[in-house]
Amino acid sequence: MSPSDIVIEPVTTKAQTKQFVDLAYRLNQDDPNWVPPLRSEVYKLITPGKNPFFEHARVQFFLAKRNGETVGRISAHIDELALSQPAEQGMGPGTGNWGLMEAADEAVMHALVLAAENWLKEQGMTRVLAPFSMSVWEEPGLLTKGHDHSPMILMGHHNAAYQSWIESYDYSVAKRLVSYYLEVASGLPELINRIVASGERNKRITIRRVDKKNFDRDAAIIMGLLNDAWSSNWGFVPMTDHEIAHAAKSLKPIVHEELIRIAEVEGEPVAFMMTLPNINQLVKPMNGSLWPFGWAKLLWWLRYPKSKNMRVPLMGVKTELQNSRLASQLAFMMIEYIRVDASQKFGTTHAEIGWILDDNQGMVAIANSLSAEVNREYLIYEKAL
Template identity: 50%
Template sequence: MSALSIRPVRSKADRKAFVDFAWEVYRDDPAWVPPLKSEVHALLDPNHNPWFGHGRAELFLAERDGRVVGRISAQVDDLVQDRMPATGQWGFFDAHDGDTAAALIRAAEDWLRVQGMKHALGPISLSIWDEPGLLIEGFVETPLVMMGHHRPEYRQWIETAGYEKAKDLYTFALDIRIDMIPVIDRLIKSGEKNPRIRIRDVDKSRFDEEAALVLDMLNDAWSDNWGFVPLTEAEIAYAGKKLKPIIVGDLVKIVEYDGDPAAFMITIPDVNEMIADLNGTLFPFGWAKLLWRLRKVTTRRVRVPLMGVRKKFHNSRLASQFAFMLIEFTRRVCVSKYGVYFGEFGWVLEDNQGMMSIAQLPGAGVNHTYRIYTKKL
């Protein structure tokens, strides 16, 4: 076998090769959905992604005979250090073979050591808010928007490199036509009769203000979760801008308790269905196709990527009541107004007992498992 070289990305052509490599790896995989290349480039660009305000990254290409055969990122997030000192991460991991995979992981680890890191987590691309974890179960079904897809052999290659499980993340699929079981239905109806509880739709005419409110609740609700990294003000604005085109007003709901925002749930159409035939590019006709498809919910599937209840309500009956009311109110709209019958909930940390119990709704089951690995450097 020809000699393998690992080198950092330095030029615009290198960056293009880094992004484009996914198309070579997954071109024959029917479950892979080509992401929009412009979105991937923006994610990796310090001039666009505010993550780089508190993080730094190095991208690597693996080459053999002048041909790209693998890629990986290595990154250090200063905000991660507050909760996991001396812990770096790697992601965007793809390779044609085990030898290349091993060399790429070593290159990422070496870079992390130079940065003073003593532990590595991966794959995470680039942050816990982007695409965390390696797909280890659920390879046949196409992932929904904002979730990753990987080759089955990656698991062995990563574990051979000395990595062990840190956490598993689950997504749950469910037929949302199935009614709630009586005990949950009674809880929902009780909440509907409670004058202190109000469920409202997000107001898209005040989108920036509403996005900031929701993401503030998210930072509070998720603050005790493993791997949590708070979104900065710049990231909140950036996330709001990215989400706005796919937000449907009556699918994003806020719970107010005594007039104060207490919980939220974001449900979005499966954008992967909208972009699957675009092959990653919006030119020359992709823009028109996507804008047309974004006019209304026409996807077969919807996903709940984010849900949260303010921390002061955790471990109370109200937390469950808020959550089930949000789910039920959204379910009604999906079925009666949009004719959507398939929903996905997650990701959910394996040891987040509160969310795990909520996610296991009638007719629900785990459809994808993602694993984040750890290793002492």
């Protein structure tokens, strides 16, 4: 097919929005490892007023048509908070993004990316960093390793062909993100056990569960620690108060006190670790809809969850303690306490930690000490406009 056969349309109507959402289910229906997200969650992601990302971002969605048929989609967006970050941390002035891309073939992908680039240039951007679906806090990067198994909760999954299609369009790799997979049922290495035991003898340290009766308080503590702990990371964009509240509300149904820990030193919160049961195992056969019986299965699972796999999406230590022995000790203590509870209550045998920047030496060292192995890789690309 020739690129001249492809027509790019900006999404402006409800009908086009529906085509934008539905396309992913059609193009990925034959991929046994793709997890169809609930359509209600996709609409929430891309709808102003439902996703607080739009409060500080400019966004344009595009469709690709060929002979009247929808064959591709992409989002182009500019995060005003990202523009205000130091350029040496990845984002910065003049940096726009695209994401949520789906394409039937390489020509369609190139036409979509060109449309996104042109829109970003019209908005005054001089550089693109992609893909992001849509903020760095959601699903950053393109999956380039791990296509042979389904993603866990809140992780992206893409057609393996997309990598060569994007790289053939003058994009270079800006950053590599990885996730680590490890067996947890049988316990941690003896060295780690000794580190944990040493921490338990330190009366300054308290490792506590979150308290769902005071959920808003603990959610604010965790998100405050997150904004501090990740502030110097590549690609960091601070979460707003509204985004923190929105994330807390969205995650509350799958939050379990046993799976999230806050570490305190002399009564002050200094670190946290969040673990989530892999709800994707339940969502996958629903094909994007809770009807007719999915809602009942979901409610039952939320009340009595069993999950052989867990994911650790977020973990952080206050900046002032990073690169210290205490930081590693607190991390291992939280990992061990959650591991025990996850195994005993939820039947968990394996966990995924990530994503992690592959040059984050502290987190990579922790993963290596646990004998964890990289199971998924995501690449973030860049290009001058």
